[in-house]
Amino acid sequence: MTTVAEPRVRPQPSTLTRLRGWLRNPWGKPRALVVVTWVYILWSIVPVLIAVQFSFNATRSRTVWDGFSDRWYWGDPVDSVLHDPALSNALAQSFKLAIADVLIAVPIGVLLALGLARWRGRGSGTANFIMLFPLVTPEIVMGVSLLLVFSHVFTFIETGTTAQILGHVTFSISFVVVIVRARLFSIGRQYEEAAADLGASPFRALTRVLLPLLTPAIVASAAVVFAISADDFVISQWLSSGGPTDTVPVQIYAATRAAPLPSVNAIATIMMISTLLIVTVGFLTWRFFTRGERRAGKAAEDFGRAFDLT
Amino acid sequence: MYRRWLWPASALPGVLWLVLLFLVPFYAVLAVALGTVDPILFQPEPIWNPLEWNVGWLNEVLSRLAPGGIWFEVGIRTIVYVVIALALSLLIGYPVAYYTARHAGRWKGLILILIILPLWISYMMRMLAWVNLLQEDGWVNEFLMFTHVLSEPQDWLGGSHLTVILALVYGYIPFLILPLFAALDRIDRSHLEAARDLGASPWRAFRRVTLPLSKTGILGGAVLITLPMFGDYYTPNIVSGAPSTSMIGNQIDLYFHGGPQPTIGAALTIVLAAFLTILMLYYMRTIHRAQREAGTVGAL
Numbered sequence: 123m124t125t126v127a128e129p130r131v132r133p134q135p136s137t138l139t140r141l142r143g144w145l146r147n148p149w150g151k152p153r154a155l156v157v158v159t160w161v162y163i164l165w166s167i168v169p170v171l172i173a174v175q176f177s178f179n180a181t182r183s184r185t186v187w188d189g190f191s192d193r194w195y196w197g198d199p200v201d202s203v204l205h206d207p208a209l210s211n212a213l214a215q216s217f218k219l220a221i222a223d224v225l226i227a228v229p230i231g232v233l234l235a236l237g238l239a240r241w242r243g244r245g246s247g248t249a250n251f252i253m254l255f256p257l258v259t260p261e262i263v264m265g266v267s268l269l270l271v272f273s274h275v276f277t278f279i280e281t282g283t284t285a286q287i288l289g290h291v292t293f294s295i296s297f298v299v300v301i302v303r304a305r306l307f308s309i310g311r312q313y314e315e316a317a318a319d320l321g322a323s324p325f326r327a328l329t330r331v332l333l334p335l336l337t338p339a340i341v342a343s344a345a346v347v348f349a350i351s352a353d354d355f356v357i358s359q360w361l362s363s364g365g366p367t368d369t370v371p372v373q374i375y376a377a378t379r380a381a382p383l384p385s386v387n388a389i390a391t392i393m394m395i396s397t398l399l400i401v402t403v404g405f406l407t408w409r410f411f412t413r414g415e416r417r418a419g420k421a422a423e424d425f426g427r428a429f430d431l432t
Numbered sequence: 433m434y435r436r437w438l439w440p441a442s443a444l445p446g447v448l449w450l451v452l453l454f455l456v457p458f459y460a461v462l463a464v465a466l467g468t469v470d471p472i473l474f475q476p477e478p479i480w481n482p483l484e485w486n487v488g489w490l491n492e493v494l495s496r497l498a499p500g501g502i503w504f505e506v507g508i509r510t511i512v513y514v515v516i517a518l519a520l521s522l523l524i525g526y527p528v529a530y531y532t533a534r535h536a537g538r539w540k541g542l543i544l545i546l547i548i549l550p551l552w553i554s555y556m557m558r559m560l561a562w563v564n565l566l567q568e569d570g571w572v573n574e575f576l577m578f579t580h581v582l583s584e585p586q587d588w589l590g591g592s593h594l595t596v597i598l599a600l601v602y603g604y605i606p607f608l609i610l611p612l613f614a615a616l617d618r619i620d621r622s623h624l625e626a627a628r629d630l631g632a633s634p635w636r637a638f639r640r641v642t643l644p645l646s647k648t649g650i651l652g653g654a655v656l657i658t659l660p661m662f663g664d665y666y667t668p669n670i671v672s673g674a675p676s677t678s679m680i681g682n683q684i685d686l687y688f689h690g691g692p693q694p695t696i697g698a699a700l701t702i703v704l705a706a707f708l709t710i711l712m713l714y715y716m717r718t719i720h721r722a723q724r725e726a727g728t729v730g731a732l
Contacts, residue, residue, distance in 0.1 A: 152531060154533070155528075159536075160530070162524055170553055170558060171563035172559065172564070173557065173564055184564045230446045233446060234446025236439065237443025243440070249447050252454070260659050260681075263664060266688065267457035275456060285612050355666060357557055367522075371555070375556055375669075378556075383558075391467055392657070394554060397552055398553075
């Protein structure tokens with residue numbers, strides 16, 4: 123009788139063994155990289171989590187933890203986000219600007235992306251070039267120029283909500299174009315050509331074939347526009363007329379330079395969670411629409427790549 | 433046949449918007465900077481005709497920025513801050529992007545989400561977080577005193593160069609890591625395998641293959657964070673507020689918010705924009721060359 127040799131299974135090194143190997147040679151490849159990466163991630167996220175924690179502090183301190191409380195959100199009758207008009211107005215103003223920005227910039231940007239991708243002829247090169255400018259112009263230059271244009275040229279528009287919306291849309295359009303155009307390139311032209319071969323007019327091919335295929339990019343760009351509008355500080359500040367037109371970032375900036383209360387942490391936390399929720403919804407919608415197009419398990423990577431602006 | 437005008441028409445609203453609210457406003461800055469000032473009310477009076485432009489204010493700003501001028505130090509400080517912040521960002525960002533693209537394995541998706549996460553958290557929120565930690569009785573001082581690095585609390589927020597530079601790094605580094613990751617992730621592994629098969633050491637393979645092929649990502653990311661850093665004024669204001677850490681952006685901010693002379697602010701904005709345009713042109717030329725070189729590498 124012959125004995126069948128047992129296939130030799132090499133035991134996976136236990137976590138402890140691996141840890142010991144690490145300690146013996148912490149700089150062996152790519153362990154140093156692992157350490158750098160995770161330290162970076164902790165460094166980039168933990169301070170924000172601590173700021174969120176202090177928005178729930180029971181006392182006025184932002185440095186000494188005195189127990190959990192909801193006073194800075196709604197409990198405090200004077201200084202909470204709910205009861206301090208400066209803070210609740212800022213929250214309303216931020217949402218107002220972000221929603222208006224999405225409603226205006228996304229349709230304009232989608233049409234511009236389509237036009238720039240398909241329009242071959244005089245003027246298309248220039249239009250392509252102009253589209254790139256807002257992406258690389260420092261916000262302070264844009265802030266100065268918008269402030270001056272509203273005080274010297276379009277004098278019928280005063281600083282305040284309208285001017286802020288116009289400013290936000292101006293820097294948002296290019297982001298929509300970049301995201302939608304990337305999707306257009308990955309779709310290619312074959313679906314449109316097939317529609318044309320089957321007798322669809324260009325307009326019908328656009329509405330029945332191209333726009334449905336663009337849905338994930340449109341959803342992603344709406345989430346991005348909401349996020350960059352909610353995050354924007356410079357344009358909102360330069361075009362603010364003070365008081366109720368100050369947005370959340372403007373309030374955080376002003377309060378931090380004075381003597382802030384944890385209510386500032388609270389308003390920042392509310393804004394952050396709203397933005398993250400919207401981006402998550404954008405991501406899930408995007409994943410739903412592109413299911414079957416992508417390699418399994420790579421949704422996050424592809425979503426990340428949608429925002430690669432270079 | 434409307435086939436011909438369908439696409440230009442679809443681009444029209446966007447193009448019109450950008451012309452009216454991007455190009456015209458920029459021209460307004462030029463008209464104000466090269467205009468005159470009302471001698472009684474000190475209000476800027478823009479000149480719209482380029483043939484009548486008055487370069488007096490622009491000369492004034494340039495002489496202030498020249499050696500010996502009152503803004504010379506601010507200008508140098510701005511450049512030093514940006515260069516150090518950029519170098520630190522690359523030093524931290526490159527290994528992170530490299531690890532995520534090459535070695536993260538099954539963690540790749542999670543790490544990528546965690547790297548993208550700060551992009552969705554408001555810049556002001558992230559600055560606020562550090563202002564809290566850096567208070568006199570904040571956790572940073574507590575930690576440094578607990579570990580006996582410091583014997584008494586340090587005033588981090590009263591005009592420290594280190595604080596401003598680290599705040600700039602903290603604020604802008606996520607925008608650098610993403611393009612770096614994209615460039616590194618695009619590199620075809622067979623190039624690397626070929627280099628290793630031909631006897632290159634891992635370090636040499638990195639230096640001769642990976643690094644050159646990620647050049648476009650390095651440059652792209654560097655430009656993406658350098659341009660806004662040069663126009664930054666809120667970061668030094670929020671983590672320091674002292675004149676000793678003021679940057680060019682702070683001077684522009686001062687001349688518009690509370691300052692009496694928007695014309696000087698506009699002229700300084702023009703100088704800043706011109707400087708950044710030169711930087712941008714240099715970047716575009718380098719990218720063009722790098723792409724041509726990368727093309728030959730691919731062909732070989």
